[in-house]
Amino acid sequence: MKRESALMTRDTQNTVRNPLLSFLRALSAVVWKDLSAEMRSRELLSAMLVFALLVILIFNFALDLDPKTRQESTITAGVLWVIFTFAGTLGLNRSMAVEKDRGCIDGLLLAPVDRSAIYFGKTIANLVFMLIVEIIVLPIYSLLYNVNLFQPGLLLVTLLGSVGYVAVGTLLATMAVQARTRDVLLPILLFPVVLPIVLGAVKASGGFLDGIEMAEIRPWLNLLVVYDIIFIAIAFMVFDFVVEE
Amino acid sequence: MIEVRRLIKRFGLKTVLRGLDFRVERGEFVALLGPNGAGKTTFLRILASLSRPSLGEVRIAGFRLPGQAAAVRRRLGVVSHLPLLYGDLTAEENLRFYGRMYSVPDLDGRVTEVLEMVGLASRRRDLVRTFSRGMQQRLAIGRAVLHDPDVMLFDEPHTGLDQDASAMLDTVLSEVAARGRTVVMTSHDLARAADLASRFDILSRGVIAASVQRADIAANDLLAFYRQATQEAWSVKREP
Numbered sequence: 395m396k397r398e399s400a401l402m403t404r405d406t407q408n409t410v411r412n413p414l415l416s417f418l419r420a421l422s423a424v425v426w427k428d429l430s431a432e433m434r435s436r437e438l439l440s441a442m443l444v445f446a447l448l449v450i451l452i453f454n455f456a457l458d459l460d461p462k463t464r465q466e467s468t469i470t471a472g473v474l475w476v477i478f479t480f481a482g483t484l485g486l487n488r489s490m491a492v493e494k495d496r497g498c499i500d501g502l503l504l505a506p507v508d509r510s511a512i513y514f515g516k517t518i519a520n521l522v523f524m525l526i527v528e529i530i531v532l533p534i535y536s537l538l539y540n541v542n543l544f545q546p547g548l549l550l551v552t553l554l555g556s557v558g559y560v561a562v563g564t565l566l567a568t569m570a571v572q573a574r575t576r577d578v579l580l581p582i583l584l585f586p587v588v589l590p591i592v593l594g595a596v597k598a599s600g601g602f603l604d605g606i607e608m609a610e611i612r613p614w615l616n617l618l619v620v621y622d623i624i625f626i627a628i629a630f631m632v633f634d635f636v637v638e639e
Numbered sequence: 640m641i642e643v644r645r646l647i648k649r650f651g652l653k654t655v656l657r658g659l660d661f662r663v664e665r666g667e668f669v670a671l672l673g674p675n676g677a678g679k680t681t682f683l684r685i686l687a688s689l690s691r692p693s694l695g696e697v698r699i700a701g702f703r704l705p706g707q708a709a710a711v712r713r714r715l716g717v718v719s720h721l722p723l724l725y726g727d728l729t730a731e732e733n734l735r736f737y738g739r740m741y742s743v744p745d746l747d748g749r750v751t752e753v754l755e756m757v758g759l760a761s762r763r764r765d766l767v768r769t770f771s772r773g774m775q776q777r778l779a780i781g782r783a784v785l786h787d788p789d790v791m792l793f794d795e796p797h798t799g800l801d802q803d804a805s806a807m808l809d810t811v812l813s814e815v816a817a818r819g820r821t822v823v824m825t826s827h828d829l830a831r832a833a834d835l836a837s838r839f840d841i842l843s844r845g846v847i848a849a850s851v852q853r854a855d856i857a858a859n860d861l862l863a864f865y866r867q868a869t870q871e872a873w874s875v876k877r878e879p
Binding site for chain 2: 416419420422423424426427430431432434435492496497498500501502503504505506507508638
């Protein structure tokens with residue numbers, strides 16, 4: 395009897411739908427889904443973390459720096475953003491591969507929601523993963539390199555840089571996942587595009603570490619904010635075309 | 640319910656669908672048969688709004704694709720040979736996720752109903768990656784009917800299933816169709832299609848080469864009908 399009732403026609407079409415509510419519901423559903431799946435598997439976070447920690451160690455030995463040089467702001471800012479961008483690429487690739495492997499990307503695209511809700515959901519989830527990695531990497535880096543990275547300005551730069559990186563990275567990962575060579579394709583597509591973000595983030599991070607005047611750092615912060623807005627706006631506009639054949 | 644006129648789909652220089660005409664009335668169960676590369680999956684992906692037509696007109700429930708895709712998607716349930724399910728979520732979590740994407744009212748009750756319908760209520764808290772292929776496909780059907788769609792599209796749903804799982808899937812398919820839903824199913828399995836469908840359309844070389852009602856053909860003659868239709872499509876193509 396229950397089987398039959400489950401198949402009976404119900405008037406879901408007549409349900410009054412608020413577009414904004416529907417958008418937010420879909421967005422939060424995608425975020426919840428990504429976080430729940432990752433809490434179970436821990437594939438993405440563990441890969442990103444192990445990679446990040448290995449890069450810290452490799453730089454530590456490869457550069458073979460004396461204690462004074464390793465505290466220099468240019469070294470710290472450069473190494474930090476190399477770690478964040480490379481680990482981030484790993485996470486972005488994995489995040490979209492999960493959608494592709496079982497055809498789940500089609501499941502998402504079949505939903506009667508604004509597709510930008512899917513983009514923003516994936517972007518927020520990827521940002522959370524990236525921030526978790528950064529929260530773990532920063533104290534470890536501070537200990538190993540004896541640098542104080544817990545400055546509000548530096549944390550703000552990390553956040554702004556991560557937002558821009560993930561915003562454009564999620565869009566390009568969605569494009570790259572359609573290709574057989576997706577693992578190779580994403581960095582090739584992403585790194586040239588994200589260069590202004592990385593440049594701004596490295597310069598601003600170095601500025602905060604050196605303790606220079608805010609007036610000198612502000613242009614780099616402005617650059618980060620502007621690129622964040624541009625990347626999010628472009629992704630919002632083109633995501634629908636990127637995912638459709 | 641579904642109306643397609645002069646549909647053309649090109650991928651670069653390759654034309655997959657060549658002016659295809661197709662019409663399905665409400666409540667019909669159409670089996671779309673055809674050889675590999677005939678364009679069945681491409682056609683179904685266009686109906687599902689996952690792919691844009693290059694030319695031609697596609698209407699589902701009166702809504703035009705791709706312009707009114709959101710309205711079409713609300714009325715569509717799609718099952719492919721891939722489950723479209725997340726392995727690291729439980730059966731219940733998968734349905735709850737898709738229910739939220741479709742704004743399904745009374746979601747808790749609906750998820751329970753659907754899990755019982757597909758015979759997975761006892762496995763509701765198990766991760767989907769621990770399910771057999773047959774169980775995943777049953778859950779995929781549950782996902783597709785969760786929002787109670789008017790039109791169901793099945794793209795070779797029996798692929799990779801053993802005999803028992805296929806039989807169980809047939810039962811669920813029959814129940815889906817018995818409730819008045821319009822169904823289009825692609826398949827290579829003529830015997831299975833003969834048991835389920837009310838009409839058979841043969842897609843070959845990018846067009847509907849032949850169409851016959853279930854009532855007008857004996858199950859034993861379906862293979863001969865299929866062969867004749869596909870061979871005729873080839874000979875038409877080869878003519879200068």
